[in-house]
Amino acid sequence: MYIRLIIAIISVISVFAFSDSEGKGPEVFLDLKTAGSGRIEVAVPDFTVGRGRSGAYIQLTSTMSRVVRADLEFSGFFKVIDKDGFVQEQEREDRAKGKTNFSEWGALGAVALLKGEIYMDGGQLVLKSELFDVDRGKRIIGVKYSGDPRDYRTIAHRLSEEIAYRLTGEKGVFRSKIAFVSKQRQNKEMYIMDYDGHGVYRLTGDKSLVLSPAWSPDGKRIAFTSYIDNNPDLYIINQDGLDRRALSLAQGLNVLPAWSPDGKNIAMVMTKDGNAEIYLIRVKDGKLKRLTKNRVTDSGPAWSPNGKRIAFTSSRAGFPQIHVMDADGKNAKRITYLGDYNDQASWSPRGDRLAFAGRRDELFNIYTINLDGSDLKRLTKDAGNNEAPAWSPDGRHIAFSSDRNGTPQIYIMGVDGSGQHPVTKLAGGGYSPAWSTRLGD
Amino acid sequence: MRNVVITPLAVVLLVALGLFLTGCPARVSDSQGERAASGAAKKGGRTGGEGQSMAGREGGGKGGTSESIRESILRSERDVPPQLSARGKEFSPADLVLRTINFEFDKSALTDQAKKTLRGNAEWLQANSEAEVLVEGHADERGTDEYNLALGERRAMSVRRYLIGLGIDPVRLYTISYGEERPLASGHDEQVWTKNRRAQFQVTSY
Numbered sequence: 212m213y214i215r216l217i218i219a220i221i222s223v224i225s226v227f228a229f230s231d232s233e234g235k236g237p238e239v240f241l242d243l244k245t246a247g248s249g250r251i252e253v254a255v256p257d258f259t260v261g262r263g264r265s266g267a268y269i270q271l272t273s274t275m276s277r278v279v280r281a282d283l284e285f286s287g288f289f290k291v292i293d294k295d296g297f298v299q300e301q302e303r304e305d306r307a308k309g310k311t312n313f314s315e316w317g318a319l320g321a322v323a324l325l326k327g328e329i330y331m332d333g334g335q336l337v338l339k340s341e342l343f344d345v346d347r348g349k350r351i352i353g354v355k356y357s358g359d360p361r362d363y364r365t366i367a368h369r370l371s372e373e374i375a376y377r378l379t380g381e382k383g384v385f386r387s388k389i390a391f392v393s394k395q396r397q398n399k400e401m402y403i404m405d406y407d408g409h410g411v412y413r414l415t416g417d418k419s420l421v422l423s424p425a426w427s428p429d430g431k432r433i434a435f436t437s438y439i440d441n442n443p444d445l446y447i448i449n450q451d452g453l454d455r456r457a458l459s460l461a462q463g464l465n466v467l468p469a470w471s472p473d474g475k476n477i478a479m480v481m482t483k484d485g486n487a488e489i490y491l492i493r494v495k496d497g498k499l500k501r502l503t504k505n506r507v508t509d510s511g512p513a514w515s516p517n518g519k520r521i522a523f524t525s526s527r528a529g530f531p532q533i534h535v536m537d538a539d540g541k542n543a544k545r546i547t548y549l550g551d552y553n554d555q556a557s558w559s560p561r562g563d564r565l566a567f568a569g570r571r572d573e574l575f576n577i578y579t580i581n582l583d584g585s586d587l588k589r590l591t592k593d594a595g596n597n598e599a600p601a602w603s604p605d606g607r608h609i610a611f612s613s614d615r616n617g618t619p620q621i622y623i624m625g626v627d628g629s630g631q632h633p634v635t636k637l638a639g640g641g642y643s644p645a646w647s648t649r650l651g652d
Numbered sequence: 653m654r655n656v657v658i659t660p661l662a663v664v665l666l667v668a669l670g671l672f673l674t675g676c677p678a679r680v681s682d683s684q685g686e687r688a689a690s691g692a693a694k695k696g697g698r699t700g701g702e703g704q705s706m707a708g709r710e711g712g713g714k715g716g717t718s719e720s721i722r723e724s725i726l727r728s729e730r731d732v733p734p735q736l737s738a739r740g741k742e743f744s745p746a747d748l749v750l751r752t753i754n755f756e757f758d759k760s761a762l763t764d765q766a767k768k769t770l771r772g773n774a775e776w777l778q779a780n781s782e783a784e785v786l787v788e789g790h791a792d793e794r795g796t797d798e799y800n801l802a803l804g805e806r807r808a809m810s811v812r813r814y815l816i817g818l819g820i821d822p823v824r825l826y827t828i829s830y831g832e833e834r835p836l837a838s839g840h841d842e843q844v845w846t847k848n849r850r851a852q853f854q855v856t857s858y
Binding site: 397399420422423438440441442443444460462463464466467480482485486487508510511524531552554555568570573575598599642643 | 739801802803827834
């Protein structure tokens, strides 16, 4: 099995109409009427094949519009109008008349309307799209993207990103990726996929145990542990699968890497000095600094977004509990008190909360908690074991691994626990998700 | 002996794979090839940071390291001597000669039964003084994957400490933790968990 090198080169041919200049910031149209849920109601009819162009990629018209609809719906900012038959019918009527009938779109409940056409140009797939303010009957933006036809999903995600940005001021996570681990017989290998579960590809072929991937803050590299050489050693690899190198080869554990927000250090767990302790290793030269020192297990480091503190798991209370310490290892403070087994802390991108997995009655579930230990929220319930929470880069969603339907798979939910849905359905399952920053230009 | 037979084959395989993989970014090969490849990667990785993380306690091989280990034993009888790296070594399952021991839930302390078994294992090790041993620490599935790595490590270390106490040369004793990743039995009940909370052994040719 080959890994297809995915270098999505999508050029923005032009952004016309209301395109704003650098530094001016987005022109956000929050004065659009929103649905009761606070969501912007948008109609996205199937894209069409560009006038007088080849129909070779006609099947992509519905696929790409479906990608955009799913993106917008996922973001939580939009309600995609799902009266599918009527949306398509109105689109056909508009095209037949060569004119957009805004009052009809308004009658369907649309506040915003997104139309698109695709065609091939010199081997490139082009997506040209316009977003309309239905009430005013005005075009808000027109954009055009092109790229390798095989990257049609990424091109569609690029459009979603622009729409979200223009209407909400946030670009969303449509071009982020999730690294995770999946089994191949007894072994585990590392994989990467788009945030929506598409485009899965394998990054390691160690035929050994590969564990706990962690993205560098810039999304270019991944740190992970592999047993390929008879010891759980720490490696770094580019997200395209190139330039793998070993970073930490000490005897014993070199596991659970977490990049500092400036990308210069990795916090990890090592046992070279006798029991599991947290160390910092400098990425450029492997220089080590020990952060914890006691007789019990310290594990699972997670950085605060400002790089000043580290959450971790420690058994200093007799059983695993979440603690927080300064980045130099000082001022350790216990955060969780409920339950006798809390682990896998993950710090929210906004810095205000920790997600973790806690065990009660033999089952793990995902919780979030404030840094002072207040406002504990349980996000999963009555659905098997739920472990390994990982925040989306915008802090609006959490990926995790759940065995609710048998083999553990990667799921995603809102930070309030809403909309829990599987994003992998792999024979080898899905473990240890790590969510990248937004990738791309 | 087995290794001598296999080596030329592995070389041929490696060359073939090397040709096959030229220009292909995927790391697809058998474990022999991967081991060689990652060894090369390591050398690259080390150049900038010699004498830092990688040096520390681990030795590249038996060469100069055993002396410093003996020194450290002399320095402090109570301290468990530092570990050697098992990387690059070939171990084979030792079920027939070295018996697996089990642990109590979430514990790394040795039970009386485990100590008895280890004394039997130690006798074999004394009679076969060429054999080097890899002690694997394992956990049952009930904790998190992450935390169980540390638990497995503690179990392997506690076995190593005990064997050293029985007079086995520390340089013959390697450890590795598999956490809950390599269960012996599958299932989700106490019987299965008991089997999986274990330390088991592999040996080099002797």
